[in-house]
Amino acid sequence: MSDNSSTTSSRPLKPLSADQALVFKLDKLRQILIASEFCLMVVMVQRLLIGSWQTATILGVLALVLAICYYVAKYGRLQVGAALFLTSLTITSSYFMWTYGGLGDEALLVFPAILLFSAVIASYGLLVLLLLYMLATVMLLGYVNEYNLYTNVIQETSLSSAFLTSAILIIVSFSVWLLSRDLRNLLEKLSYENLKVMQSEDEILRLYNHDPLTNLPNRRLAKELFDKSVALAHRENSKIALIFLDLDHFKAINDSLGHASGDEFLKKVAERLCSVLRESDTVCRFGGDEFVVLSQSFEKDAQIHQLAQRILQGIARPFFINGNELIVSGSIGIALAPNDGDCFDDLCQKADTAMYSCKDKGRNNYCFYNQDMNQSEMEVLQLTQDLRQALVSEQLCLHYQPKVNLQSGEIVGAEALIRWHHPQRGWISPVDFIPLAERAGLIIELGRWVLETAVIQCKRWHEMGYKQLSISVNVSAIQLRRGDFEVQVQEALRQAGLPGTSLILELTESLLLDVQPSLQLCLQKLRQQGVILAIDDFGTGYCNLGYLQRFDVNMLKIDRSFVSKINHSNQDKAIVKAIIQMAHSLNLEVVAEGVESLDVAEQLRELECEKGQGFYWSRPCEALTFLELLQTSQIPQTHSS
Ligand code: C2E
Ligand code: MG
Ligand code: MG
Numbered sequence: 273m274s275d276n277s278s279t280t281s282s283r284p285l286k287p288l289s290a291d292q293a294l295v296f297k298l299d300k301l302r303q304i305l306i307a308s309e310f311c312l313m314v315v316m317v318q319r320l321l322i323g324s325w326q327t328a329t330i331l332g333v334l335a336l337v338l339a340i341c342y343y344v345a346k347y348g349r350l351q352v353g354a355a356l357f358l359t360s361l362t363i364t365s366s367y368f369m370w371t372y373g374g375l376g377d378e379a380l381l382v383f384p385a386i387l388l389f390s391a392v393i394a395s396y397g398l399l400v401l402l403l404l405y406m407l408a409t410v411m412l413l414g415y416v417n418e419y420n421l422y423t424n425v426i427q428e429t430s431l432s433s434a435f436l437t438s439a440i441l442i443i444v445s446f447s448v449w450l451l452s453r454d455l456r457n458l459l460e461k462l463s464y465e466n467l468k469v470m471q472s473e474d475e476i477l478r479l480y481n482h483d484p485l486t487n488l489p490n491r492r493l494a495k496e497l498f499d500k501s502v503a504l505a506h507r508e509n510s511k512i513a514l515i516f517l518d519l520d521h522f523k524a525i526n527d528s529l530g531h532a533s534g535d536e537f538l539k540k541v542a543e544r545l546c547s548v549l550r551e552s553d554t555v556c557r558f559g560g561d562e563f564v565v566l567s568q569s570f571e572k573d574a575q576i577h578q579l580a581q582r583i584l585q586g587i588a589r590p591f592f593i594n595g596n597e598l599i600v601s602g603s604i605g606i607a608l609a610p611n612d613g614d615c616f617d618d619l620c621q622k623a624d625t626a627m628y629s630c631k632d633k634g635r636n637n638y639c640f641y642n643q644d645m646n647q648s649e650m651e652v653l654q655l656t657q658d659l660r661q662a663l664v665s666e667q668l669c670l671h672y673q674p675k676v677n678l679q680s681g682e683i684v685g686a687e688a689l690i691r692w693h694h695p696q697r698g699w700i701s702p703v704d705f706i707p708l709a710e711r712a713g714l715i716i717e718l719g720r721w722v723l724e725t726a727v728i729q730c731k732r733w734h735e736m737g738y739k740q741l742s743i744s745v746n747v748s749a750i751q752l753r754r755g756d757f758e759v760q761v762q763e764a765l766r767q768a769g770l771p772g773t774s775l776i777l778e779l780t781e782s783l784l785l786d787v788q789p790s791l792q793l794c795l796q797k798l799r800q801q802g803v804i805l806a807i808d809d810f811g812t813g814y815c816n817l818g819y820l821q822r823f824d825v826n827m828l829k830i831d832r833s834f835v836s837k838i839n840h841s842n843q844d845k846a847i848v849k850a851i852i853q854m855a856h857s858l859n860l861e862v863v864a865e866g867v868e869s870l871d872v873a874e875q876l877r878e879l880e881c882e883k884g885q886g887f888y889w890s891r892p893c894e895a896l897t898f899l900e901l902l903q904t905s906q907i908p909q910t911h912s913s
Contacts (some may be wrong), residue, residue: 280882283330286682288356293410294348294350295873296395296454296458297350297354297392298345298348299392299454300352300392300450300451300454300723301341301345301350301353301354301357301393302345302346302360302636303344303450303774304357304389304447304450304451304778305338305341305344305345305353305357305441305609306342306394306755307446307447308334308338308357308447308818309338309339309342311439311440311442311443312331312334312335312338314334314416314439314465315331315435315436315439316328316331316335317881318432318436319331322432324721327368327732330364330367330368330856331364334360334361334364337356337357337360338360340631341353341356341357341360342355343352343583344356350394351394351395351398352391353368354389354393354394354395355398355399355814356392357393358386358389358394358402359398359402361382361386362383362386362402362406363619364379364384364822365379365383366379366405366406366409367384369409369424370409370413370424372424372425372427373424373425373426373427374417374426375410375413375417375424375613376424376426376427376800377413377424377427377880378433378437378440379440380410381437381440381441381444382440382444383406383443384444385443385447386402386406387399387402387403387406388448388451388690389447389451392451392455393856400872401868406809416788425641428671430558433896435751440909442830453622455826455870459668464504465886469824471865480492481493481496483538483556483557483559485535485538485539485557486538486542486557487542488555488556488557488563489554489555489556489557490556490557490558490657491556491558491559491564491620492557493715494554494556494558495616495617497554497566498512498609498616498619499616500515500786501568502609502610504568504569505568505569505609505610506610507512508569510568510569510570510571510610511568511571511576511608511610512566512567512568512570512609513565513566513567513568513570513576513606513607513608514564514565514566514606514607514608514609514616514619514620514623515565515566515567515576515579515580515583515604515605515606515623515638516563516564516604516605516606516607516620516623516624516626516627517545517562517564517565517583517587517602517603517604517627518561518562518563518599518602518603518604518605518627518631519541519561519587519601520601520602520631520635521600521782522534522560522561523601524782525537525598525600529593529594529596533546533593533596535580535709536593536594537591537593537598538561540591540593541561541563541587541591541600542555542557542563542584543654544587544589544591545563545565545583545586545587547586548582548583548585548586549565549567549579549582549583550567550617552567552568552569553566553567553568554566554567555563555580557582557659558620564623565579565583566621567579570608570707576606576640577638579603580606580638581638583602583604583638584601584602584604584636584637584638586609587600587601587602588600588601588636596831601636602635602636603627603630603631603635603636603637603638604623604637604639604640605622605623605624605626605629605638605639605641606623606624606626606628606637606638606639607619607620607622607626607629607638607641608640608641612641613698622641622645622646623641625641625646625649625779626640626641626642626645627639628694629648632644643891646871650782651879652708655700655705655708656705656708656711657711658694659692659705659708659712659714660692660710660712660714660786660810662692663714663717663718663721667692667693667694667695668690668691668692668693668718669690669691669693669894670688670690670691670722670725670726670729670895671688671690671691671892671893671894671902672686672687672688672729672892672894672895673686673687673689673690673885673890673892674885674889674890674895674901675687675742675744675883675884675885676865676881676883676884676889676899677883678864678873678876678881678882678883678884679882681905682740682905683741683889683901683902683905684728684740684741684883685741685742685743685744685776685883686733686741686744686898687743687744687746687778687885688722688725688726688729688743688744688745688898689702689746689891689892690702690706690718690722692705692894697862706748709748710748710750713750714751714753715748715751716750716751719747719748719751720760720764722745722746723745723760724760724764726743726745726771727743727745727765727767727774728763728767728768729743729895730742730743730768730770730774731768731769731770731777732895733899733902734770734774736899738902740773741774741811741902742773742775742776742804743770743774743775743776744776744777744778744806745775745776745777745778746808747777747778747779747781748777749780749782749783752779752783752791752794752795753791755790755794757794757798758794758797758798758801761775761777761798761803762801763799765801771802772798772801772802772803773802773803773804775803775804776803776804776805776806777798777803777804777805777806778805778806778807778808778825778829779805779806779808780807780808780809781809781810781812784820784822784825789816792822792823795823795824795832796824799824803857804826804827805824805825805826805827805865806825806826806828806829807820807825807827807828807829808829809829809831809865810828810829810830810831810833811830811833811847811851812831812833812835820858820860821858825860826856826860826861826864826899827860827861827862827863828851828860828861828862828863829863829885830848830851830852830862830863830864830881831864831865831866831888832865832866833866833884834847834848834851835848835864835866835867835876836866836867836868836872837873838872838875838876839869839871839872839875848864848876848879848881849879852879852880852881856880861882861883862881862882862883863881863882863883863884863885864881864883864884864885864886865885865886866874866886866887867882867885867886867887867888867889868885868886868887868888870888872888873886873888
């Protein structure tokens with residue numbers, strides 16, 4: 273499926289514009305007039321020398337008329353100048369033919385030249401008129417001589433007549449040379465200009481059909497190519513695969529390395545994709561980090577599986593951008609024509625749905641579209657609608673999970689975890705609806721509600737005497753990027769009357785890869801309010817230590833995927849140990865998530881992990897239950913009253 277842009281060679285030359293033609297003709301008229309004037313002078317002098325006064329006088333009058341023509345032409349009156357010039361020349365020539373040699377006179381030589389000039393520089397009307405006049409003269413001359421009504425005397429061939437003939441031939445050939453030379457030059461210039469115009473037209477067409485960054489076909493051209501190959505696929509009884517590739521976590525790369533490097537990276541991805549595909553496959557870019565591969569002439573699905581694997585393996589090889597080594601993965605959605613339909617937009621939608629389903633299943637993989645996905649896409653839409661409703665009709669609530677000091681066993685904090693009780697579906701996990709809220713932008717409103725409710729709850733516990741308690745709130749990247757997050761936090765703390773030091777904001781690692789100054793400033797202002805910053809699910813992301821220092825982070829929460837297995841897997845235990853040591857060397861406090869047994873809690877204590885959170889102590893629970901936990905635990909209370 274090659275990308276065939278149309279070529280310039282088949283297009284016709286563009287006609288001369290009216291202005292260009294006028295300037296050209298005026299120019300020629302003036303040049304021919306000067307040459308004719310010069311020639312007339314020479315012949316006139318020659319006639320004077322041989323005493324032919326009458327001819328010399330007529331030539332003198334003609335020279336005067338030509339001078340007038342020159343000025344008329346100089347003022348841009350082409351038609352008037354040309355008509356006067358050619359008519360006077362025709363009349364003078366015919367006069368000489370009548371007076372002297374008739375059809376054997378040298379003056380007859382001027383007629384073809386006059387006709388040529390009138391065709392080139394004057395109008396076709398004048399050409400016809402002059403031709404009729406010439407034919408009439410010639411016929412009349414023949415007639416009167418035939419019937420002896422008038423007799424022309426054929427002049428003897430002499431040096432004088434040879435001179436006159438030569439003069440006429442020279443001026444005629446000079447004028448013809450002048451016209452043809454300039455016409456040729458003009459044609460060359462025109463074809464050059466035409467070529468330039470056509471090249472710019474081609475460039476516009478290319479820009480219209482291609483992505484300017486990678487020079488790959490864009491969506492418009494992809495559709496065109498797809499439509500062409502659908503007909504072929506029908507004839508060959510083969511399949512076309514529309515492969516939708518989205519890079520995983522591209523935003524983090526773009527944010528951390530800057531947009532210029534992000535662009536460079538996308539170009540390299542485009543090159544890499546082109547290098548792993550067959551000649552007949554076409555890679556297109558739809559924008560952002562979305563690439564589409566159109567692949568035709570497939571007979572077996574196994575070939576498409578191989579192709580998708582080749583693409584994933586291709587982009588999994590490291591990229592080197594401005595001294596940084598980048599390792600990325602991609603998620604691929606595949607729709608097939610004719611199996612999933614023949615309409616390009618429809619197939620794009622289906623491949624996109626399959627790609628999202630692949631992302632949901634953990635990324636770095638490929639999925640073929642199937643009917644059920646559309647169903648689940650509809651469900652997602654419905655759920656998003658319901659979530660909007662949930663926000664206003666109090667279907668949301670917060671549960672709190674205790675955070676325990678591993679040395680003393682004391683509850684030192686609570687993590688606020690959102691819960692949604694759907695009127696029909698019952699409890700829905702935040703893992704399912706937080707991504708929806710992020711996609712629909714609802715996370716801003718939802719996050720604000722969580723923050724305000726959580727700090728108020730924490731303040732209540734403080735008032736009950738549990739002043740040691742801190743409250744942890746999960747924060748989505750989208751909330752932070754909104755711009756006024758620190759003001760929101762400040763306002764929530766002020767309204768609840770809670771000190772900033774009692775609030776822990778749990779951020780994800782990928783969020784901190786964002787090098788935007790506004791984000792740095794926001795986190796800095798939060799730190800100035802005393803708010804504690806924690807990295808949630810540590811170990812699952814990029815594990816880049818540079819940002820921990822840059823953002824003045826206070827706490828790491830080790831992901832439960834490592835913690836839950838430390839008593840079974842030596843490798844996970846080694847990872848947890850390394851994280852704890854590294855965190856301590858950076859003066860960071862460590863919280864282990866997902867502690868489900870005494871054994872794990874003991875091991876973490878031995879590894880000098882400060883705090884733990886998990887089902888071993890308690891599942892997330894309602895505020896009332898949490899209070900009971902506080903009251904029944906052996907934790908020393910710090911009642912102020
Ligand atoms: P997270 O912040 O890492 O929260 C910890 C999750 O681990 C919670 O799941 C908790 O119930 C679960 N968990 C705690 N201890 C154990 C354990 O011992 N074993 C097991 N298997 N699981 C344990 P939950 O409540 O389903 O929340 C999932 C995620 O949803 C949270 O992960 C957080 O990323 C997100 N989330 C929850 N509430 C909010 C919120 O208000 N805002 C935002 N932006 N995200 C939230
Ligand atoms: Mg959390
Ligand atoms: Mg976590």
